[in-house]
Amino acid sequence: MTNPLLAPWNGPVGLPPFAEVRVEHFAPAFAEAMREHLVELDAIAASPDAATFDNTIAAFDRAGRSLARIGALFGNLTSSETSPALQAVEREMAPLVAAHDSRVYNHAALFARIDALHAERDRIGLDGEQRRVLERFHLDFVRAGAKLAPAEQERHAVVMQRLAELTTRFGQNVLADENAFQLVLESEADLAGLPPFVRAAARQAAAERGIADGWVVTLSRSHIVPFLTFSERRDLREAAWRAWTRRGEHGGASDNRPVAAEILQLRLEQARLHGHASYACFALSDTMAQSQAAVTALLEQVWQPARARAEDEREALVAMARSRGENATIEPWDWRFYAEKVRQVRFELDEAEVKPYFPLESMVAAAFDCAARLFGISFVARPDIAVYHPDVQVYEVHGEAGAIGLFLHDNFARPTKRSGAWMSTYRLQSKNGGAGEAAVLPIVVNNNNFAKGAPGAPTLLSFDDARTLFHEFGHGLHGLLSNVRYERLSGTNVLRDFVELPSQLFEHWLEEPAVLKRHARHWQTGAPIPDALIERLQRARHFNQGFETVRYAASALVDMAVHARTTSEPVDVVAFERAELDRLGLPAGVGVNHRLVHFQHLFSGSAYAAGYYVYLWAEVLDADGYEAFVEAGDPFHPEVARRLARFIYSAGNSIEPGAAYRAFRGRAAGPEPMLRQRGLLEPVATS
Numbered sequence: 018m019t020n021p022l023l024a025p026w027n028g029p030v031g032l033p034p035f036a037e038v039r040v041e042h043f044a045p046a047f048a049e050a051m052r053e054h055l056v057e058l059d060a061i062a063a064s065p066d067a068a069t070f071d072n073t074i075a076a077f078d079r080a081g082r083s084l085a086r087i088g089a090l091f092g093n094l095t096s097s098e099t100s101p102a103l104q105a106v107e108r109e110m111a112p113l114v115a116a117h118d119s120r121v122y123n124h125a126a127l128f129a130r131i132d133a134l135h136a137e138r139d140r141i142g143l144d145g146e147q148r149r150v151l152e153r154f155h156l157d158f159v160r161a162g163a164k165l166a167p168a169e170q171e172r173h174a175v176v177m178q179r180l181a182e183l184t185t186r187f188g189q190n191v192l193a194d195e196n197a198f199q200l201v202l203e204s205e206a207d208l209a210g211l212p213p214f215v216r217a218a219a220r221q222a223a224a225e226r227g228i229a230d231g232w233v234v235t236l237s238r239s240h241i242v243p244f245l246t247f248s249e250r251r252d253l254r255e256a257a258w259r260a261w262t263r264r265g266e267h268g269g270a271s272d273n274r275p276v277a278a279e280i281l282q283l284r285l286e287q288a289r290l291h292g293h294a295s296y297a298c299f300a301l302s303d304t305m306a307q308s309q310a311a312v313t314a315l316l317e318q319v320w321q322p323a324r325a326r327a328e329d330e331r332e333a334l335v336a337m338a339r340s341r342g343e344n345a346t347i348e349p350w351d352w353r354f355y356a357e358k359v360r361q362v363r364f365e366l367d368e369a370e371v372k373p374y375f376p377l378e379s380m381v382a383a384a385f386d387c388a389a390r391l392f393g394i395s396f397v398a399r400p401d402i403a404v405y406h407p408d409v410q411v412y413e414v415h416g417e418a419g420a421i422g423l424f425l426h427d428n429f430a431r432p433t434k435r436s437g438a439w440m441s442t443y444r445l446q447s448k449n450g451g452a453g454e455a456a457v458l459p460i461v462v463n464n465n466n467f468a469k470g471a472p473g474a475p476t477l478l479s480f481d482d483a484r485t486l487f488h489e490f491g492h493g494l495h496g497l498l499s500n501v502r503y504e505r506l507s508g509t510n511v512l513r514d515f516v517e518l519p520s521q522l523f524e525h526w527l528e529e530p531a532v533l534k535r536h537a538r539h540w541q542t543g544a545p546i547p548d549a550l551i552e553r554l555q556r557a558r559h560f561n562q563g564f565e566t567v568r569y570a571a572s573a574l575v576d577m578a579v580h581a582r583t584t585s586e587p588v589d590v591v592a593f594e595r596a597e598l599d600r601l602g603l604p605a606g607v608g609v610n611h612r613l614v615h616f617q618h619l620f621s622g623s624a625y626a627a628g629y630y631v632y633l634w635a636e637v638l639d640a641d642g643y644e645a646f647v648e649a650g651d652p653f654h655p656e657v658a659r660r661l662a663r664f665i666y667s668a669g670n671s672i673e674p675g676a677a678y679r680a681f682r683g684r685a686a687g688p689e690p691m692l693r694q695r696g697l698l699e700p701v702a703t704s
């Protein structure tokens with residue numbers, strides 16, 4: 018019996034053979050691909066020739082492609098279309114893949130060659146990208162323990178395997194708790210306050226769960242946030258809020274408290290092996306920020322003004338509640354509800370009035386159109402290509418000289434998909450094939466969790482949903498426009514406090530009136546969004562920014578604090594979080610929805626651990642960067658767009674990120690545009 022994962026993938030642009038792959042194919046395919054990878058590395062290390070860039074660095078970058086494509090498929094399926102059987106394989110594979118990684122990065126003979134080249138890097142005639150990939154690989158090896166003594170290396174490998182197990186379990190526990198909860202609404206009284214689009218989404222969710230006569234609110238963000246915003250039923254809002262914020266804390270098999278505590282202990286041990294006092298210190302040493310002091314300084318710049326703003330916002334909510342003869346204490350499950358009421362009065366802005374102008378299809382067209390005008394690329398639908406779920410749209414992406422990649426758009430929430438929104442890849446762009454091999458084109462996927470409209474009705478997005486769509490699409494462009502030689506430097510393989518720049522920057526085009534006039538059209542009448550509504554949307558942009566900024570900054574500060582611990586005593590994450598929020602002075606009624614027990618950014622992997630600040634760090638860059646277009650007087654200014662493509666969206670990690678930004682902008686970024694963008698430079702509004 019042949020394993021389709023190990024056979025050549027002859028689908029379009031090298032897509033996986035989705036239809037033939039079975040769960041039981043993964044474990045043997047991983048085993049074989051890992052074996053092949055080690056054979057490739059042994060061959061590089063055993064070469065009788067002296068180490069050269071080509072026979073060592075370029076060869077290492079080319080090695081393991083079979084493992085990479087199997088791993089990418091597996092990672093994408095476990096995130097977007099999982100099953101109990103696939104989850105079992107995931108738990109089995111996580112430590113094995115981590116052990117493989119340790120074998121790769123502790124390959125002494127291979128590292129000796131890389132280390133020798135690294136020592137000689139100024140004298141061996143490398144161009145900029147070659148030097149960058151050599152330095153990057155060297156650092157990858159060092160950070161994975163290549164320079165540790167043998168006994169420490171062994172312990173390091175054990176720690177990494179256990180971390181892989183635990184982070185896998187953490188994510189599975191969150192999904193289990195999300196799927197275990199559904200708020201069933203049975204009567205008109207239960208639906209009080211919900212506008213038609215929320216009812217339609219709840220009806221659809223009920224149908225998907227086999228409930229013929231009712232409405233269901235799930236813990237998916239695009240269900241829960243509208244419910245908390247509109248439901249007149251304070252008791253139901255409280256029940257929904259409590260379920261949402263207690264994911265991972267229910268005890269039993271899906272309890273994430275001990276999982277998070279052990280992850281933190283092991284991360285501290287990992288950091289200590291590398292000679293760092295804390296995990297935050299270790300993690301930040303490979304970022305633009307470099308130090309905890311730099312991160313804290315940035316967060317503190319927004320913390321005080323945002324907190325003051327949130328206190329004012331709460332006063333307005335209290336006044337609104339009183340005017341309705343309702344409770345004067347604003348609880349976390351009340352904030353969005355009264356904020357929406359204040360917003361409707363102050364800006365005459367009603368979500369239910371806005372959403373008909375934001376059908377999903379139109380917003381996808383808007384994102385494609387902006388990419389076309391900025392970067393000269395086009396998206397051609399390929400409905401003939403079936404992938405892993407019928408809801409996924411497939412597009413071939415064309416540049417001036419033909420196809421540049423494939424784009425998968427997976428927009429709807431479903432129980433088999435983890436919550437949130439993210440970009441991922443099936444294959445990274447590179448031009449480091451063997452002799453005569455063509456360039457490798459990227460295959461990029463965007464995942465969202467929009468509540469699907471009822472059959473026959475469009476899926477209508479909120480303005481925030483549309484922003485999320487543009488955000489993920491910006492990451493997608495970072496992968497699709499990548500134009501580098503080495504896979505290690507490709508696309509989003511950049512430092513993590515740079516990676517949110519292309520995504521957050523792209524959100525700015527959604528707010529351009531010209532883009533809205535063209536694409537935000539009423540789904541029934543086709544009429545473009547009225548100027549007055551655009552104006553009201555823009556005036557409302559700073560509304561509730563105290564609440565949003567405080568919630569975000571609190572989560573980022575708790576992340577930093579919990580990863581800055583220097584004692585290896587197991588931590589009670591719930592008590593730690595409460596104490597830290599008290600110390601910070603989180604304004605009453607705000608409430609955080611990224612609690613440590615379900616904070617997947619921090620614990621479903623390590624990419625954002627001690628790294629939740631990166632959104633704000635990148636916001637300094639995106640706010641400053643977009644002003645280049647404002648200064649040029651044209652949101653699609655060809656020369657600014659050309660520099661943006663060259664130094665940001667296409668450059669991957671081939672240029673040091675600070676230098677890349679300065680090459681695009683002509684200077685470094687300052688924080689004022691970010692503060693202005695959040696409305697935190699202005700005096701507090703009183704009306």
Ligand SMILES: [Zn+2]
Nearest residue numbers: 488492517520
């Ligand atoms: Zn992002």
